[in-house]
Amino acid sequence: MMRLRRTLPHLLGLMSPFAVWAQTAALQLDEINVSARHREERVQEVPISLVVVDAAQFGGAGLDTMNALAARIPGLTLSAPNPRYAAYGIRGLGSSSANDGLDGSVALFSDGVYLGRQGMSLQDLGDIERVEVLRGPQGTLYGKNATAGAINILSRAPSFVSEGSAEVSMGQDGLRQYRASLSGPLIDEVLAGRLSLYDAARDGAIENRYSGRAVAGEDRQGGRGQLLWEPNEFFSARLIGEYAVQDESAVLVASNLSAVTRQRAAFVGYSPLPVDPYALRVDHDEANRLETRQRGLTLLLDNHLDHGITLSSISGYRDWAYDSKSDADSMALSIARSAVDIDHRQFSQELRLAQTLDEKFDYVLGLYYLRQRFQRQSDVRFGPDAAAFFLGDRAELTSLGVTPGMVPSTLLQGAHQDIRGEQKSDSQAVFGQFTWSPSERLAITPGLRYTRERKRGRITRSVDGLAPLGSDLVSQLGGTLLRDVALGGQYLRRNSIEEHNLSGQLAISYQLTDAVTGYANWSRGYKAGGINLEVTGQRVPPTFGPERATSMEVGFKSRWWQERLLVDMAFYQTDVDDYQALSNSKAVDDLSPPLRDSLINVGKVRLRGVELDSRVLLSGHWQWHLAAALSDARYRSFENAPCAPQSAALSCDLSGKRLFNAPQWSAATGLNYQRPLVLGLALFGALDYSWRSGSYGVLERGAGSYQPAYGLTDLRIGIGRIDQQWALELWAKNLFDQDYASAVYATLGSGDYGVLPGPQRSLGMTWRAQY
Numbered sequence: 001m002m003r004l005r006r007t008l009p010h011l012l013g014l015m016s017p018f019a020v021w022a023q024t025a026a027l028q029l030d031e032i033n034v035s036a037r038h039r040e041e042r043v044q045e046v047p048i049s050l051v052v053v054d055a056a057q058f059g060g061a062g063l064d065t066m067n068a069l070a071a072r073i074p075g076l077t078l079s080a081p082n083p084r085y086a087a088y089g090i091r092g093l094g095s096s097s098a099n100d101g102l103d104g105s106v107a108l109f110s111d112g113v114y115l116g117r118q119g120m121s122l123q124d125l126g127d128i129e130r131v132e133v134l135r136g137p138q139g140t141l142y143g144k145n146a147t148a149g150a151i152n153i154l155s156r157a158p159s160f161v162s163e164g165s166a167e168v169s170m171g172q173d174g175l176r177q178y179r180a181s182l183s184g185p186l187i188d189e190v191l192a193g194r195l196s197l198y199d200a201a202r203d204g205a206i207e208n209r210y211s212g213r214a215v216a217g218e219d220r221q222g223g224r225g226q227l228l229w230e231p232n233e234f235f236s237a238r239l240i241g242e243y244a245v246q247d248e249s250a251v252l253v254a255s256n257l258s259a260v261t262r263q264r265a266a267f268v269g270y271s272p273l274p275v276d277p278y279a280l281r282v283d284h285d286e287a288n289r290l291e292t293r294q295r296g297l298t299l300l301l302d303n304h305l306d307h308g309i310t311l312s313s314i315s316g317y318r319d320w321a322y323d324s325k326s327d328a329d330s331m332a333l334s335i336a337r338s339a340v341d342i343d344h345r346q347f348s349q350e351l352r353l354a355q356t357l358d359e360k361f362d363y364v365l366g367l368y369y370l371r372q373r374f375q376r377q378s379d380v381r382f383g384p385d386a387a388a389f390f391l392g393d394r395a396e397l398t399s400l401g402v403t404p405g406m407v408p409s410t411l412l413q414g415a416h417q418d419i420r421g422e423q424k425s426d427s428q429a430v431f432g433q434f435t436w437s438p439s440e441r442l443a444i445t446p447g448l449r450y451t452r453e454r455k456r457g458r459i460t461r462s463v464d465g466l467a468p469l470g471s472d473l474v475s476q477l478g479g480t481l482l483r484d485v486a487l488g489g490q491y492l493r494r495n496s497i498e499e500h501n502l503s504g505q506l507a508i509s510y511q512l513t514d515a516v517t518g519y520a521n522w523s524r525g526y527k528a529g530g531i532n533l534e535v536t537g538q539r540v541p542p543t544f545g546p547e548r549a550t551s552m553e554v555g556f557k558s559r560w561w562q563e564r565l566l567v568d569m570a571f572y573q574t575d576v577d578d579y580q581a582l583s584n585s586k587a588v589d590d591l592s593p594p595l596r597d598s599l600i601n602v603g604k605v606r607l608r609g610v611e612l613d614s615r616v617l618l619s620g621h622w623q624w625h626l627a628a629a630l631s632d633a634r635y636r637s638f639e640n641a642p643c644a645p646q647s648a649a650l651s652c653d654l655s656g657k658r659l660f661n662a663p664q665w666s667a668a669t670g671l672n673y674q675r676p677l678v679l680g681l682a683l684f685g686a687l688d689y690s691w692r693s694g695s696y697g698v699l700e701r702g703a704g705s706y707q708p709a710y711g712l713t714d715l716r717i718g719i720g721r722i723d724q725q726w727a728l729e730l731w732a733k734n735l736f737d738q739d740y741a742s743a744v745y746a747t748l749g750s751g752d753y754g755v756l757p758g759p760q761r762s763l764g765m766t767w768r769a770q771y
Helices: 004-010 056-059 068-073 259-267 386-390 472-487
Strands: 050-054 076-079 087-090 091-094 106-110 129-137 149-155 163-171 174-185 191-204 204-210 213-215 218-232 235-248 255-257 287-303 310-326 335-360 363-384 416-436 443-465 491-511 516-527 547-560 565-585 595-619 622-637 667-677 681-692 710-721 725-733 740-744 751-755 762-770
Touching: 050 056, 056 129, 068 076, 068 681, 076 740, 091 565, 235 751, 259 386, 259 667, 547 595, 681 725
Parallel strands: 106 149
Antiparallel strands: 050 129, 076 087, 087 091, 129 149, 163 174, 163 762, 174 191, 191 218, 204 213, 218 235, 235 287, 255 751, 287 310, 310 335, 335 363, 363 416, 416 443, 443 491, 491 516, 516 547, 547 565, 565 595, 595 622, 622 667, 667 681, 681 710, 710 725, 725 762, 740 751
């Protein structure tokens, strides 16, 4: 055993501090405090399943984006083909933003401000204090209700002590990342400021065979400026301004091409690339471009009054712009080019009153208002190959000996389909909870929330640019049908909804021993219904109902071995009524197009599972962590589900099947090492591994939408000052070059799917310094 301990550091190169630098003399795990219940407390005191990633872990483990963070937290999923389609899930429950009328089941907050679009969170996690992931329904402590859970992203506040940091990373595929922050007093003990900047870029890793260029690169910049005013010990005001931009090429690689698509391609004499998403090749004759811009302004006020009363205010403004242009057919044919422009604006105001009356009673009361305004314009223009391609599977034409040259390109060429959607929504809520501690060991926390939601939406479709139909045989036989299916006609729909909801929770915690605290909680979450902001057919209603989740959770949190071992475990069951899901349905008949990104309510869903989080300080040099989650998320009642495109039926019974984007098993583990050297230096490193079981990426479970199980290994080796003044490290991400898909999406036709391949193995180095 002693020999093994001497050998491992040299074999692994030795591992980066996953938390604060361990000191040989202090064999005790570091305390992690959270503000999940709007007061500073230890993680062990919060009676829910909660995961916290603090500031030290971000730098030490290379967690610079939400995608990287989600991979390290079992039970948390993030599928993001692009920012518009981002979808978070907790315990298997989640929903995509692909339909712009849908709110997320996971509520996202940045410094207390709700993010109305899930894609607003997909920016650099630089200069972050911590991220708190709360599992299960939330609503009695936060402005926005949630059925699956909540994620709080908390930035570092300005400091009255001068400090600064800088970080530079360079790696394969042209990776370039620069981060810097500076903070200090502007007026001694009264006004402090903080400025954080980042610039990150990477070359594309996917080859476009048509142009010979690499695509799917990354390019993002942003900054955060803050002022903290503390004129006295009773009042503080913190102003946060943020700006972030992304300029990237969003590309999906085909994972399945339907028989219809292959038949159409063969008719026009085109040979698609072999379906092999991990060959990292596409064949696009049009450029793919994606730009997003986000601006935010947050004002946090805290006023400490007499008798232990604290009055807090959170005011937040956000706007988010999304502009994409893409090759809609994903082939080297001039069939269709699409463009989508989105403008999202929101304002929120939250007021909270908190008081601790004595050691046995405290409470929090809150008022909340959220106003969101959303506009979208989707534009599709058709090229000269469109008409022949879409008629390529028509047996009545091919039986007559029709060739591509006989199909007039003017049947679709120049046609322009314009779809516009807009929505105005207002949400008001009154919420609160109190904690009663009849004894030192027992705490009882009930909470209640009333919510009122109003939404008004409008969607239109217009078509222009069509040439008159000719008198030739093909135009007469196929022209009208082709235009009806590919373009549709004029469309106008207006809808509005108003809902009222009462939800709440009851939590009980009991300190079983000095080392073990047990808890049980019941909670009821709610997510408002809404308006289907896509063109709908007869099978999909224009509005959808609210989603409600009722959860029961029991667990324990414990510390052992003289505070060197932490073990938390939770068991839960959540029953969801009217789960809001996205579906892709094939065409009912020859006169109807397939429906994509349509919102439907699934009758009943049940989530059951177990979660384990543990850390152990093995010695003054070694620390090990292990987290695992079993999430059995299934449809209990879903008899009229859309079928997989290859099925002959129009509706299928998915009752008893697992939800999509819901791996049954997930785990993350890692070993960290640090050894002091001479001259105040230290050798450090980390070896991390995460694993997910297989799952479908779309509800209808079509061929090409299944992601098999995969595991990712990251390795870090470095040297630096033991007081953290500077560090230099070498790293490898996805060390064994595992192929996997980070997202699945239904593309052009019924049965065509594309995946976003996860990053390949990447080697690089990082230098960081602070004072």
